[in-house]
Amino acid sequence: MRLVSGPFFLPGAETARVMANAGARVIMTSRDVAAGEAAAAVIRRQGAKGAVVVKRLDLADLRTVRALAEDVQDSEDRLDRLILNAGIMACPLSYTQQGFEIQMGVNHFGHWLLTSMLLDKMRAQASPSRIVSLSSAAEVIAGGIDFEDMHWRHKKYQTWRAYSQSKLANLLMVKELSQRLRGSQVSAYSIHPGVVATNLARHLFSAQLPPWIIPFMPFIKSVQQGAATSVYAATAAELDGQSGFRIIIGLDVQDKKK
Template sequence: MRWTIADIPDQSGRTAVITGANTGLGYETAAALAAKGAHVVLAVRNLDKGKAAADLIARRTPGADVTLQQLDLTSLASVHEAADQLHAALDRVDLLINNAGVMMTPQGTTKDGFELQFGTNHLGHFALTGRLLDLLLVNAGSRVVTVSSIGHRFGRIRFDDLQSERAYNRFSAYGQSKLANLLFTYELQRRLAGGNAVAVAAHPGGSSSELSRHLPGPLKAAFGALEQDTETGALPSLRAATDLGITGGQYVGPGGFMEMRGNPKVVSSNRRSHDAAVQRRLWTVSEELTGVTFDLPHAS
C-alpha cells in the first residue's frame, strides 16, 4: 500500500515543532502538517527565511497556523533560549521533528567548540529534546522524530576522538553524526517506554535539498541521478510523525532502490545502531557535553 500525504490524519489541536523548517525537507514537512490543521512552529536560524517560508505555507493553505522560533543548533545558548521561549508560548508539544542538519561540510566547529556535524546534527537536537521533554510528556501520543540518513551505515562513534580533532574526514564525521541520531532515538525510546511519548527515526533517502551542497562534484552528480524531490523526501518523516501504525523505536525510509527513493515504509538500520552499550555511553557523553539531562523514570 502506498502511503501519501493524503494518509496523514487530522492534526487539529496538535502542535508540531520542526527544526530547519524554512527550506527543503523541513519546509515540506511543515507545510503538510499545517495543511492538516496542526499548529506548526518553524524553528529556524534565519528569521527572515523563516518568515518567507511561513508566508509561502499561508499561501498554500489559507488560515494555516504557523509561528516562528529562532533556533541555532550550533549554539547551546540559542538552544536554551529557544526552549525557554517555547515554554513561555506553548503548553504542550505533540510532535518534535529534529530535522535540521548539515552534511559533509568542510572542517569546522560549533560555537561551543564541537565538531560541526556532530554538534549540529546530534548534540544540538539532543539538548533541544531534553529541554522540551516536559512539554512532550503532557499528553499521550506525542512523538520525537529524529531524521537520520543512509549515511549512518558508514558511521562509527569514535569516543576517543568525537570532535575529529586528531583527523577530520567529512564523510566519516557525517556518518558518525547520523549514526548518533539513531543511537539517540533507540536509547530515548527505551527511556520513554510506558510513558506518553515515543521516539522514532526517519530518513529521506536521496532528496534534492540544500543539504547536499557540500558534496564533492562526482558524488553529487551520482547522488543527483537517484534523488527524489523534497516533497517525496519528506514523506518518511511525515509517516513517522503521524502514522499511528508506526511504533516507538522504528525507523522509516524510502522503500525503493537502495532506500534512495520510493514510498515510505519501516526499514532497518545497521547493527552498530542497535548496540545498547554504545547507546548508553553516547547518552552519558552527550549529557556531559551539553549539560542537559532528561528527567525520565527509565533513566538507568
C-alpha cells in the same frame, strides 16, 4: 502543536506546509529568521489552516537551543510532534560555539539538548506525542563513533566520516529515547527519506561525492517525496506505541531494536 527544526531547508518546509494545511499550529525554526519568515509566508499564502510561527534556532550555539526550549515551555500549552529536520552535510571542518565538530554539534548535540529540554512537556500531556529524527543510511559507513577524538582535533578530518558519525548518533539517540520513554505516551522514530533534492549538499562538488552515493543519483526524490516520510512517521496510526522503529524511504518500516 508541531515544532519542525530547520524548515527553510526544502523538505522541512514541505513537512511544515503539510501539517499547517491539516490545521496544526506549526513552529518553524531557523538560524536565519528572515529566511524562515519567507518560507512561512509562502505556506500562509497557500492557504494554511493552522497558524505558522517562526522562531530562531541556531543548532551550532546551544544558547539558542536553550532559549528556544524555554520559550516553548513557557508559551505553548502542548507539544504533539517534534520533528528534528535541520542538518548539515559534508561541510569543511569547523566548530560550534561550544567547541563541537560542526556536523556532530549541529546534527546531534543541538537536537539532543532541544529534545531533552522538551521531554517533560511532551510526557505531561494526556494524549500521545512523537519525536521524529531525520537520520541517514550514511551511518553504515561510520564504523562506529570515535569517542577518543569525536571532534577531530588530533586526526585528519574526513568530512563524510564525520557526517556518518553524526547520523549514527541520531539513530542511537532514538534507540536510547525509546528505552527511556518506555511506558509513556511519547514515541520516538528515526527516518531515512532517501536521497532528496535539497540544499543540504550545498558544500559539495560532484567530484567530492563518495562512491557509495553514486548508484542512488538516478533515484533522487522530490521535496514532496522526501517530506512524505517525515509526515508518515509523525502521523501514521499504525506506528502508535512502536517507539524505536526506523523508517527507511517511503513506507518501509524496519524494526532496528533487535
